[in-house]
Amino acid sequence: MTRLRCALVCLLLLVQRAIFAQELFPNTEPASNLPKGVFGLRGAVNYYNEAGQPRTWTGYKFMYGISPNLMVWTMINASNHHGPLLPANFVSNDGFIGPHTHGGKKGIYYPYRFEGVHLYAKYRFLNLDGDHRHLRMAAYGEYSSSRVAHDEAEPNLMMGDNAGVGGGLIITGLYKKLALSTTVGGIVPFDFKGEQEMPAGVSSPAITIHYGNTVNYSLSAGFLALPVHYKSYEQTNVNLYAELIGKAYPAAKISADGKDIPISDALPLTAGNYIEARPAVQFIVRSNLRVDLCYAVPLVSRSYVATYPMYMMNVQYYFFPRKKNETSP
């Protein structure tokens, strides 16, 4: 709770310091959309060290604004977080859970591989604009394919850990110095059906992992730190963000050759409910090139699909439709 208090104090200090609020959140989507006809490209990297094993995830996101109210993206992602098969002896000979990637045997090596495709659509259905303020609401839907054996109960569609569908609501409000955005969504992951690594010549049991329906939620705040006064598009903007990301999920249900396997005390496979704090700094160069630097630490409980701290970086650029003219203020 001390960490929670510190986070809230930092948030209040930022609010007092800020001149304009910002809503280009590094870890969550605002209810605002990409402008119509604009194509956006984002490269994202996520890194953490797991018992000496560097874990890296990268995503390449292709975004497009279909209308002022509707935007879509396709993200292709790759990582060395999991393999195509579950770890050897994931289900042991005696019918219990053995080694699993981020828990029972941390630091299992996997080569870097393509994980899956994430599709996302967001529809803004409320837009109340005012002078330096707005209130927006949007609904989103997402789908993800996955070709990795995710041996944790917590599902993650965006990072390609799980195949599944999801959806939710986003509310973003901005008034002078304070921009707040909240997301509440649900994830319905698809089951994993596959095998575990086995010695040569030995066949694997048919393993099914059922991940439970999950609630995801977030609260984000953003502030413009620099420049103090806008003069031109050439000024590099520095934005500060504080985001709280949470998820609540039930325990995984595992079966091998149709027989239920008890998950006992394997924490990554048990039910979880956690909140991460993700402070970030963002640079916007020439009003278009966006660079986010962010890290994640656990605030309430923790996620078991990663080790902390987790470092993230996003680089994003918008491509506007061909212009007839070009000017600067």
Place this chain on the structure above:
Amino acid sequence: MKKLLFLFFCVSAMSLRAQFQKVLVKVDGLTCAACSYATQHAILQLDFVSDVQMDLNTNMATVTFKSGKKVDIAQVAEKVKEAGFSVGALTAAFDISGAEMAESKSSFTYKTDTYHLLGGHDRSLSGIVNVKFVGDAYMKKSELKKWKSDLKNAGSGAAQGQSVYYIAVQ
């Protein structure tokens, strides 16, 4: 804000050569330079626009038109909407002396488009007149409510291919 508008009208009055050279658009909902940049790019897509100057602190866009090109004000407002924002106010300085006034003096035609004057003014208009565009695409809803009865009583007739605008003298 009033001072800024006054300054704009003074400057535009001095520099106006064509009857209808530029408009001032107050963009609502803008919160950052990147958003202003996107809005500027959206308006610049219009082939009759020669220049867009954004004031990043006040979120005012000064949109200058190409001379000799037909101007479609509705499209300027539509581009702001496509960028994801709203028009809080849209104002212009008209050199009305060359426009073809209707007998009733409540409307005039300019470059084939019809402009209905709202507000029940009873003076003859001449020279440069500062006007604001009235309609849900051009102002806040709270401001639009004030013009509800004027819009109801105003004419609407226009030939095919013409645009009809409702304006009020400031």
